[in-house]
Amino acid sequence: MKPETTSRIWHPFTQHALQDETPKIVRGDGAYLYTADGRRIIDAIASWWVVTHGHCHPEIVAAIRKQAEQLNQVIFAGFTHEPAEELAALLLKLTPPGLDYVFFSDSGSTSVEVALKMALGYWRNIGEPRSRILVMQHSYHGDTIGTMSVGARGVFNAAYEPMLFDVTSVPFPERGHEQATLDALEAACRGDNPAAFIVEPLILGAGGMLMYPAWVLKEMKRICETHDVLFIADEVMTGWGRTGTLFACEQADVSPDVACYSKGLTGGSLPLAVTLCRADIFDAHYSRDRQRTFFHSSSYTANPIACAAAKANLGLWQRQETRKQVASVAVMQEERLAAFRADARFRNVRRSGTITALELDVPDGGYLAGIGPQLQSYFRSRNLLLRPLGNTIYVMPPYCITAADLDAIYAGISDASDALI
Template sequence: MSASSIWHPFTQHGLGEPIPTVARAKGAILHTADGREIVDAISSWWVTTHGHANPRIAAAIAEQASRLDQIIFAGWTHKPAEELAAGLRAIMPAELTRVFFSDSGSTSVEVALKMALGFWLNRGEPRHRILMLEHGYHGDTIGAMSVGARGVFNRTYQPLLFDVGTIPFPAGREQDTLDALERACRDGAAAFIVEPLILGAGGMLTYPPMTLAEMRRICAVHGVLFIADEVMTGWGRTGTLLACEQAGVVPDILCLSKGLTGGAVPLAVTMATEPIYEAHLSDNRAHMFFHSSSYTANPIACAAANANLAIWRDEPVMERVADLCRRQADYFTALTAHPAVTGARRLGTIVALELGGGRGYLSDLAPRLLAFFAARDVLLRPLGDTVYVMPPYCISDAELGRVYQAIEDACALV
C-alpha cells in the first residue's frame, strides 16, 4: 500500500510510477518539494495560458475571497458573474447572447447537449440524435463520454452511454466526411458536436478550416444545431482567440473552460444563441433549463476569469501567441527531419508528432517516454506515442529549448 491515500486520475498505480510533489509554480516552471525545476510544456493539462501564479489573476482571487466566496446562483446573482458575462459577450461572436456557467470542460459539454435536446423538445419537434466526429473526446462525464470515441477511455462504462451518430474524421477523405454529415443531418439529427480544427485527447489530429466551414454550412442547411467544443482550442491555442474564427464559423452553442480563468481555478461557460434560450423561456416551469451545480458561477472563479479578460484587453496576448508560434516553428522544422518522427503537425501554439509510427494510447513506449521526460525535468505527457507541446504563452527561449532538446533526445528510444 502506498504512503498516500490519493487515487490519481489517468494513473495506473499498479505500475509504481513516481508521483512528484509540486510545491509552487511561476511562469512556465514548476518547483518540486525536492528542489527540481520542471518546465511545464503542456500548460498543466492545457489550462495555463499566461503562466502559473499570474499576479493579476492571483490578486483578483485574493480580493474576491475576502469579499464574497460563494452564493447560490439559482435565483441569485453577483457582480463578478455579471461582469464576466458582459465581458464574454464583448469578445465572443455577437450571435452568442446567453452565458450559462458550470465548472469544467466536461460539464460545459453536458450543458450544451442538454440545451440542444431541450431546444427541440420545447419546440415540439422529435429530434434527439447527436452526431460526433470520429476520434472526438469531450470529457469523462456520461454525456461527454457518449459523444466521444468508443475505446480504452470509456470501454468499462459502455452500458451507461447513449447511442450517437459518428461522422468519419476528415483525414484525406474530406468528401466522405461531408457526405456522411449531409446524410445524417438530412435524417433529422438534433446537434453535431466538434472540436474545431484539432482533436485533443484523440491524438492531436488536425483538419483544415475549410472543412470546418463546410460542416457548419451543412448543419445550418438542415437546421441541425452546431456545438463547438473550444474547451482546449479556445483562448489562443490555435493562433486565434477561437479556432472557429479561422473558418469564419459561429456555432449555435460554444463550450469554453481551461483558459477561461487563465488556468488558475476551475470554471466553464456554455454560450448559446438567442433562439436556444427562447426555446426554454416560458411561463411553464416544466420548460426551464434543469441544470446546475452547487458552485455554479462561483464568485472567486468568476473574479479570476474577469482578471483573465482584463489581461486579454490590456496586454499584447495575441502578440505573445504569434511569437510563440514563430519560435515553435523553428524547432518543429528541425524535428521533422529526424527518422524516428512521423506525422509531425503544427497548429498555432500546438505541436504534435508520433515517435515510432503511432501505436495507440496504450503503446508500451508511452510510460518510457513519460519517465524519460520527467528525468530531464520536463513535463510532457504523451498520448500513447504521440508527443505534443502546448506551453504557456510566457515560456522563455531557454525553457522552450529544454523541451525540444528532450524530445530530440527521446527519439533514441524508438
Template sequence: MNSKRQFPIWHPFTQHAVMPEMTPIAQSEGAFLTSKDGRRIFDGISSWWVVTHGHCHPRIVDAISEQAGRLDQVIFAGHTHEPAEELAEKLLHVTPASLSHVFFSDSGSTSVEVALKMALGYWQNTGNADRTRIVVMENGYHGDTIGTMSVGERGVFNAAYEPLMFDVTSVPFPRPNDADATVAALELVCTRGDVAAFIVEPLVLGAGGMLMYPPEVLAQLKAVCEAHDVLFIADEVMTGWGRTGSMFACQKAGVEPDIACYSKGITGGSLPLAVTLCRSEIFDAHYSKDRSKTFFHSSSYTANPIACAAAVANLKIWLEEPVIERIADLADMQNRHIAQMMDDDRFDNVRQCGTIAAMDLKVRDDGYLSDVGPKLYAFFQERNLLLRPLGNTLYVMPPYCTTDDNLAEVYNAIAEAGRTFGS
C-alpha cells in the same frame, strides 16, 4: 499489498501499478513548476492545457485574493453577483456575435453536458421531440461524464461504462486529401431529419491524439448543419483561449456556432470554471410561464464568485495586454523548432496549429496504450520537463510566457527520446 496505506489518493488517468510515485509540487511561477525537493520543471503541457499566461499570474492572483475576502460563494439560483455579471458581459464582447446567453458550470465536461441538454431541450420545447440524434466526429473527446463519454470515441477509455452510454452517429475524421468524405457523411446523416446537433472540437482533436484539420473543413461542416437546421456545437474547452493562434478556433474558420463550450484557460488556468454560450433562439425555447420548460441543470458552485473574479482578470489581460502578439511569437518559435523534426525519420506526421505542436514517434506498438508512453513520460521527468505523451504521440502545448530557450531544451529532449525509443 495494503493499497489503502500505499495509495490513499487515487489520481486521474493514472495506473498506479505502473506509476506508483507522484511528483510533489510545492509552487509554480511563469512556465515552471517547483518540486518539493527544489527542482524547476518546465510545464510543457500547461498543466493539462489550462495555464495560458503563466502560473500564478500576479493580476489573477490579486483578483482571487481580493474577491475571497469579499464574497466567497452564493447560490446562483435566484441570486447574482458582480464578478459573474462582469464576466458574462466581457465574454459576450469577445465571443462570436451569434452567442447571446451565458450558462455557468465548473468543468469542460459539464459545459458539454450543458450543451447537449440545451440542444435536446430546444427541440423538445419547440415541438420537434423526434430530433434526438447527436452526431460526432471520429476520434473526438469531450469529457469523462456519461454524456460526454457517449459523444466521444469509444474504446479503452470507456469500454467498462458502455451500458450507461447512449447511441450516437459518427462521421470520419477529415484526413488529408479525403476531407470530402467527412462532409459527405455529415450531409447524409443530416438528411434523416432526426438530428438534433453535431458536436466537434474545432481544428484540433486533443485527447484523440492532437489530430488537426484545416479551417475550411470546419466551415464546410458548419454549412451542412445550417442547410439542414442542425445545431452546431463547438467544444472549445481545449482549443479556446489562444491555443490555435486566434482567441477561439472557430474564428479561424469564420464559423459562428449555435452553442459553444469554453473552460480550461478561462481563468488563465488558476481555478475551475466553465461556460456554455448559446444563441437567443435556444434560450427563448426554454423561456416560458410553463415551468416544465425550465432548463433543469445546476451544480452547487455554479458561477462561484472567486472563480469568476479570476476569469474577469484573465479577460482584462486579454483586452489590455498584447496577448495575441505573444501567441504569434510562441507559434513562430514552435514552428522553427518543430521544423528540425521534419527530417528525423524516427517521427511521423509532424504537425502544428497555433501554439500546439505534435508528432508521432515511430514504434512497433502505437496508440494510447503503447508501452512507450510511460517510458517517455519518465524520460522527460528525469530532464525536468513535464511532457505527457498520448501513447506514442508527443505534443508541446506550453504557456504563452515560454521562451525560445525553453523550447530548445524541450525539442533537444524530444530528439534524444527519438534516438532512445524510436524504431
C-alpha cells in the same frame, strides 16, 4: 504486489501499478513548477492545457485575493453577483457573434453536458423533439456519461458502455479525404433528423492532437445550417489562443449555435466553465410553464472567486501584447519543428497555432502504446512536464514560455527517441 504508499489518493488517468513516483509540487511560477525536493520543472503542457499566461499570474492572483475577502460563494439560482455579470458581458463581447446567453458550470465535461441538454431541450420545447447527436470519429468531449457518449468509443469508456447512448459518427477529415467527412455529415443531417452536431474545432485533443483545416470546419457549419441542425463547438481546449486565434472558430469565420469554454477561462487558476448559446435556444426554455425550465446546476455555479479570476484573465486578452505573445510562441514552435520534419524517427509532424504534435515511429502506436509510460518517465528525469498520448508527443506550453525553455523541451524529445527506440 501493490506497493506501500504514504498516500491514499487515487489520481486521474493514472495506472498506479506503473507509476514509479509521484512528484510533489510546492510552487508554480510562470512556465515552471517546483518540487518539494528542489527541482524546477518546465511545464510543457500547461498543466493539462489550462495555464495560459503562466502559473500564479500576479493580476489573476490579486483578483482572486480581493474577491475572496468580499464574497466567496452564493447560490446562483435566483441570485446574481457582479463578477458573474461583468464576466458574462466580457464573454459576449469577445466570443463569435450570435452567442447571446451565458450558462456557468465548473468543468469542460459539464459545459458539454450543458450544451447537449440545451440542444435536446430546445427541440422538445419547440414541439419538434429530436434526440440523435452527430459526432466526429476520434473525438473526446469529457468523462461524464453524456460526454463519453459523444466521444470516441474505446479504452476511455469501454467499461461504461452499457450506460452510453447511441450516436452517429462521421469520419475524421484526413488530409486528402476531407470530402468523405463532409458527405457523411450531409447524409447524416438529411437522414437521421439529428438534434445537433458536436465537434472540436481544428484540432482533436485527447484523440491524438489530430488537426484539420479551417475550410472543413466552415463547410461543416454550412451543412448543419442548411439542414437546421444545431452546431456545437467544443472549444474547451482549443479556446484562449491555443490555435493561434482567441477561439478556433474565428479562423473559419464560424459562429456556433452553442459553444463550450473552460480550461484557460481563468488562466488556469480555478475551475470554471461556460456554455454560450443563441437567443432562440434560451427563448425555447423561457416560459411561465415550469416544466420548460432548464434543469441543470452545480453547487458552485458561477462561483464569485472563479468569476473574478476569469474576469482578470479576459482583461489580459484585451491587451495587444497578449495576442503578440501568442503569435510569438506559434513562431518559436514552428521553428523548432523544422528539424523533426526531416527526422525519420518521427511522422506526422504538425502544428496548429501554439500546439505542436509529432508521432514516434514505433510498431505499436496509439494511446496504449508501450512506449508511452517510458516516454513520460524519461521526460520526468529531464525535469520536463510532457504527457504523451501513447506514441504521440505534443507541446502546448503557457504563453510565457521562453526560447531557451522550448530548446530544452525539444532536446528532451530528440534525446528520448535516441534512448528509447
